[in-house]
Amino acid sequence: MTNKFGIYIHIPFCTTICPYCNFNVYPQKIAQYDVLANCLLSELEKNLTYFGNKELASIHFGGGTPSLLPIKYMEKILTMILKNSIASHDCEITIEINPYEYEMQDVDSLYDLGFNRFSIGIQSFDDVKLKYLGRDSSRRSNILFAEKISNSKIKNINFDLIFGIQDETLDTWERDIKFVSNFDINHVSTYFLTIEESTPFWNKKLRGEIIDFSEDLYIKMVESTINILRKNKIYRYEISNFCRESFESKHNMTYWSNGSYLGIGPGAYSSYVDIENKIYQRWTNPRSPKAYFNFLNENSVSEDKVLNSFDTREYVKDSFMMGLRLTNGINIKQLKKIREFSLNQGTLDELNDEDLILSNLSNIKLTQKGFNIADYIIFKLIESINFKVA
């Protein structure tokens, strides 16, 4: 894994900002795509060499709404990447798409450009839910879009769905998840709605208009999701992600297996892992587009970024944090090669006894029951790591 890397490109604009969203996004009306594109290009040119010894496994255009970036810039960016890196023959090139009217015509040209995976922000096929979520789409437009894309040449498709909105019933959610089988897709992400700080929904919660979602209902909804999708041969491989066999998102797998990735664009995160030389670095770009533009124009190269170097202990802990989200869990043996450690047997026994994890000498993974309280368990396990003095 460590001789590969992924590239993430952040396009931080959306036509309207959804009331639950706290990604690094801004209204499209302040967007200057030409300036942004130039910055992205110069950033790529500068930073790609740093990853020169690694093979490029994936490119992910995310946002925001990345398809709003005019296609000519898209082309330049892809050309730049392919010219300055060694892309693997099956390099996954994903773009996130909102199923809105104006996106329709783009899909084909994006495909022609080389995009081979499309992640569609369907969110729901229920008009009440979509309205509540403040989306610019409807059941009808979502169906039209879903039909069109799944009937196209494109084979590698993901739908994002949200569940757990105020007053949602098990039935509503099951209908959403069942509806997915009408389309020929191989990846589904189901996100439990998180009420994020500094969003309109957060304020609603403060005012008492949103109350904590029933935990029992959450558990039932997750069980239904697993069962319904399984019938469709779509299986859970991460807490919120499901796919047909071997259609895991390569790009996201890089995150969860704590691999290397280069983040380009405002607020993008990067991670560089070189196990052999014990290098583990993370850095962040300035968050607002303006700060990001200035930062690149001042030509202050990478010094201005928040660059953090960590030791192998942090690497192991982060690998637990991300890796235990996968149904396959983490490979203890491999991690121990990087840094010797032991785990508190009492903690392991307790979690095993409670049927929350399955562990043996080489592997730890969470059970379905365990995933419901993954944060709690992961914290416990990280707490129980005992590092040998180097």
Next chain:
Amino acid sequence: MNRDNIRNFSIIAHIDHGKSTLADRILEITKSVTKREMTNQFLDNMDIERERGITIKSQSVRINYTSKNNNQYIFNLIDTPGHVDFSYEVSRSLMASEGAILVVDATQGVEAQTLAHAFLAADMGLEIIPVINKIDLPASNPVRVCKEIENSIGIDCSNAILVSAKTGEGVENILEEIVKSIPPPRESKVKNLRALVIDTWFDSYLGVVLLVRIFDKDIKTGERIKLMSTNKNYEVRNLGIFNPKAKNISKLSLGEVGFVTASIKQISDAKVGDTITSADYPAKNPLKGFKDIKPMVFCGLYPIDSNFYQQLKESLEKIALNDSSIKYEPETSAALGFGFRCGFLGLLHMEIVKERLEREFNLLSIATSPTVVYEVLKKNGEKIIVDNPNLLPENNQIKCIMEPFVNVSLHSPKQFLGGLLDLCESRRGVQKNIDFISEERLILEYELPLSEMIYDFYNKVKSISKGYCSMDYEPSNTKESDLIKLDILINGEVVDALSFITHRKNSYYRARDITEKLREIIPRQLFEVAIQASIGSKIIARETVKALRKDVTAKCYGGDVTRKRKLLEKQKEGKKRMKNVGNVEIPQEAFIAILSTKE
């Protein structure tokens, strides 16, 4: 220096009326400290004191003063603390003084400790100089305040000195008044040395230090001395004064105040209130000392991490070196392991010690619910002292339980009377007196159990009166009460550290209150946690903390690593403050929750 030219005095005031500020100003005006040295409040020397703005350790300063008519004087200013927990310390300083400067805030007027301290000074026959402070403030009303002093204390205020300790205005007049009206130290008819020990502490360079006031004869370096309470002899090593920095001298004469170090090894050998005399020519009788003050509030102190027991022990030892009023003894708790039963003068004292442990010694500790000292008469005629609820004998062995009572005086604007009466009545109080000291302010006196007073009483007083009511208390006596022990059970097991003794009448209410609070404080765990309160085997309240069912972040990508890592760190910090009781994790606050009531 001629005895006639010495003046020993204290400044007494209600908390925050400006005692420390005035002391600073006096030091500055008499050039005892330079402006540059003058960090604010020179005499408040411990960090915590500066933060809380209170003086804990009294300290004496020698000041050289040249009066208007050009005579040289030595002033010994003895700083006194000003909080209810510590009012006994005031008497120590007063005993070494011939006069007292009574500082009253011109915007606040007479308050509980103004009165308590003024009466103490008057009882000891001290000359009192009334000083009205903070006249620079627009809200000041010296005329009203003077009237209050005359009405409540009964001292003439026609010559009260109006000052602003902040700007220094009027402070010079105090110095002149000290010369004029405070008498010099009395003449001595005794030929043998007698010196009163006002304070003791441990200094890492000098060892045990005694602050003394010479009442008879004098004391010299090298002299052999005797401490009269123990009859032990020592040799004087150093003598000195604070000017305000420590300065060695070879002799302390009649009437002077200064410090003594001798070959004393143990701080416990040097008792505050003891009399020093000459080993070779001992005096017949000691000076009238102070009452040996006893801790009134007890609690268990345990290290959160049991590996730190030894460190806790050493830290308590160090604290006790400078604080002779704290008592501690090893004890064990089934829930918390090895720790100490500690005695304090009051709740504030307890909090300060806890805070010092954390701040100076980097030690996280858990304090169990504070308790007073009960006297239990058993049916077999045996009488035992109980300072730990878990040592209370079985119910069927108890004939009766006696608990300590205190007289509380509350000084308040009259509009809060109703609320204060309700509070005192609900705390099993018996009203003793109501007195108006002016049209606006009154003094309310109640006798109530000390146990009721340590249980969130002062906070309640402050909130009822919006902070306008002040309070003082003194022990009265012990009386029989209908008391029971309330146990808290977590998942069926009694947590001994949470047990407390309460009046039967209040038990149901307290039981409900505490179980509810614990439900909110105890984090959810993998299993359901039952919280129960019981008297003996009878359960009288129950709450449950539901098992953790869902705790998972829906989305987690690259950037979230940083975010999650921070969260993890925070959780880890919180975890440090948790104690495992059985298999339940209980946060530190749970042990404190017992103390506070719902609003």
